[in-house]
Amino acid sequence: MNMLEVDGLGHTYKGKDGLHTAIDGLNFTVGAGELVCVVGPSGCGKSTLLRTIAGLIRPSRGTVSLHGNRVDGVPPDLAVVFQDYSRSLFPWLSVTRNVEFPLRSLSRTEREQRAAEALAAVGLAGAGRKYPWQLSGGMQQRVAIARALAYRPSLLLMDEPFASVDAQTRFELEDLLLRIRREQDTTVLLVTHDIDESVYLGDRVLVLSKSPATVVADLDVPLGPVRDQITTRAGEEFVELRAKVAGLLQGGPVTVR
Amino acid sequence: MNRLTRTAQRWVVFVVAVGLWELLTQLARTAEAPKSFFFPPPSEIAVTAVDLWISPAFGEHIVPGVGRMLAGWALAGVIGIALGILLGRSRGAMAYLGALFNFLRSIPPPLLVPFFVAAVGTTNMQFPTIVFGAIWPVLLNTVDGARGVDATKVETARVFRLSRTQWTLGVVLPSALPKIFAGLRLSLSIALILMVISELIGSANGIGNQLVRAQRDYEPTAMWAWIVLLGVLGYLFNTLLLVLERRALAWQPRHSLEAQALATGG
Numbered sequence: 005m006n007m008l009e010v011d012g013l014g015h016t017y018k019g020k021d022g023l024h025t026a027i028d029g030l031n032f033t034v035g036a037g038e039l040v041c042v043v044g045p046s047g048c049g050k051s052t053l054l055r056t057i058a059g060l061i062r063p064s065r066g067t068v069s070l071h072g073n074r075v076d077g078v079p080p081d082l083a084v085v086f087q088d089y090s091r092s093l094f095p096w097l098s099v100t101r102n103v104e105f106p107l108r109s110l111s112r113t114e115r116e117q118r119a120a121e122a123l124a125a126v127g128l129a130g131a132g133r134k135y136p137w138q139l140s141g142g143m144q145q146r147v148a149i150a151r152a153l154a155y156r157p158s159l160l161l162m163d164e165p166f167a168s169v170d171a172q173t174r175f176e177l178e179d180l181l182l183r184i185r186r187e188q189d190t191t192v193l194l195v196t197h198d199i200d201e202s203v204y205l206g207d208r209v210l211v212l213s214k215s216p217a218t219v220v221a222d223l224d225v226p227l228g229p230v231r232d233q234i235t236t237r238a239g240e241e242f243v244e245l246r247a248k249v250a251g252l253l254q255g256g257p258v259t260v261r
Numbered sequence: 262m263n264r265l266t267r268t269a270q271r272w273v274v275f276v277v278a279v280g281l282w283e284l285l286t287q288l289a290r291t292a293e294a295p296k297s298f299f300f301p302p303p304s305e306i307a308v309t310a311v312d313l314w315i316s317p318a319f320g321e322h323i324v325p326g327v328g329r330m331l332a333g334w335a336l337a338g339v340i341g342i343a344l345g346i347l348l349g350r351s352r353g354a355m356a357y358l359g360a361l362f363n364f365l366r367s368i369p370p371p372l373l374v375p376f377f378v379a380a381v382g383t384t385n386m387q388f389p390t391i392v393f394g395a396i397w398p399v400l401l402n403t404v405d406g407a408r409g410v411d412a413t414k415v416e417t418a419r420v421f422r423l424s425r426t427q428w429t430l431g432v433v434l435p436s437a438l439p440k441i442f443a444g445l446r447l448s449l450s451i452a453l454i455l456m457v458i459s460e461l462i463g464s465a466n467g468i469g470n471q472l473v474r475a476q477r478d479y480e481p482t483a484m485w486a487w488i489v490l491l492g493v494l495g496y497l498f499n500t501l502l503l504v505l506e507r508r509a510l511a512w513q514p515r516h517s518l519e520a521q522a523l524a525t526g527g
Contacts, residue, residue, distance in 0.1 A: 060416055084420045091413035096435040096512040105431065106421035137514045155421065 012066035044212030333391030345403025370394025402444030406437025
């Protein structure tokens with residue numbers, strides 16, 4: 005079943021110096037339980053794509069459907085993890101309160117339970133009473149992931165979620181994401197400019213062209229659900245796929261299956 | 262020990278200044294003029310001040326004056342914060358109102374005393390004068406703070422479909438709080454000034470009223486006592502507000518030693 009369907013999606017901004025088409029004629033689907041990475045050159049309109057799917061921007065053309073319902077405004081069962089965790093978290097709330105904040109419609113006990121579960125899932129069970137600034141960048145992004153998980157979205161959107169942390173932490177967070185989606189069967193669409201990351205994380209990789217972005221290739225990543233930062237990245241399939249994505253991004257010979 | 266050193270550091274110049282003042286006024290005494298009429302020594306001022314403050318004047322003048330100031334400041338604060346958040350988050354409101362507000366704010370607030378005397382009478386004009394003068398710093402600072410909610414927080418709030426109340430009280434208000442407190446502190450000092458000035462010009466009671474009375478009765482020591490009281494009140498309320506601010510903004514890294522340690526890599 006398709007969780008997300010993007011059909012003929014295009015968006016044109018009206019700027020000071022005329023019109024700017026960020027994305028155009030995008031078609032793809034994301035199945036339930038899939039982790040799909042969108043990779044594209046910087047400034048190609050990845051953010052615009054993510055924001056139209058989230059319902060934050062009304063697209064100029066085409067449609068987005070979440071489990072069959074056309075997206076018109078932010079859907080109730082969608083969560084986003086932004087790149088800038090320090091701004092996305094509320095600094096005046098403790099870690100637990102940050103995670104509980106979007107769950108206002110639930111009873112107090114349920115809120116507390118969900119927050120505790122989500123924080124445990126990201127390995128922050130003991131940090132609930134701290135404030136975000138007392139945590140390292142990687143831990144703050146874990147809080148943002150926990151907040152999204154506690155919300156129990158049908159679709160989790162991630163906008164360059166690991167671009168602002170150091171390489172070591174990025175590896176940890178990537179493995180954390182893989183483990184969580186194995187355990188919770190979350191559907192994830194992750195936008196990144198990092199080719200290695202897209203191949204390492206994705207069940208599929210969507211390669212976008214330069215602006216206005218269109219889907220250049222839709223590649224399967226047959227690496228299985230369990231991956232390892234060292235052995236997977238050294239494997240032949242990984243290296244081949246990475247080269248292929250890199251070639252596509254440079255506008256090289258398109259050898260799509 | 263550290264704390265003691267810091268307290269000593271804070272007060273040493275003050276104590277030396279008062280000591281010098283005492284010394285100079287005592288030295289100025291000569292055989293012909295055993296007492297400098299306009300410049301009594303601080304020890305004498307202190308005695309008079311304590312006498313005044315524990316006399317019935319406390320209930321008749323200090324309490325009503327301070328009451329008006331605090332009530333006026335509080336009302337200015339409530340209106341300023343509520344209106345400021347509303348206008349700060351409204352898309353076009355400040356484009357229309359900005360010029361008007363800046364014009365009104367630029368009027369030196371004491372100049373409004375004659376207007377309020379004419380409009381509501383000498384006995385009632387103190388309160389509206391204080392409110393009208395003290396509202397601008399809170400209002401404009403709140404507008405500024407409410408506008409400054411960063412784009413990521415706006416998007417986060419939209420993605421998690423926060424209710425209007427959650428958005429206003431849970432996101433905009435705390436985001437604006439540091440600026441609101443800066444505004445409240447400015448407003449407090451304006452409220453103190455306006456309290457005295459409005460009471461100087463015309464009032465049945467109050468600190469300003471007593472200050473003028475002391476001047477007319479040629480009682481410079483009493484005059485100094487009231488002036489000192491104003492200084493003490495200003496210092497006291499500012500300190501109380503700072504304590505309140507520190508509690509309300511305890512989540513801000515710069516208010517904690519731990520954060521300072523983190524920032525300096527310690």
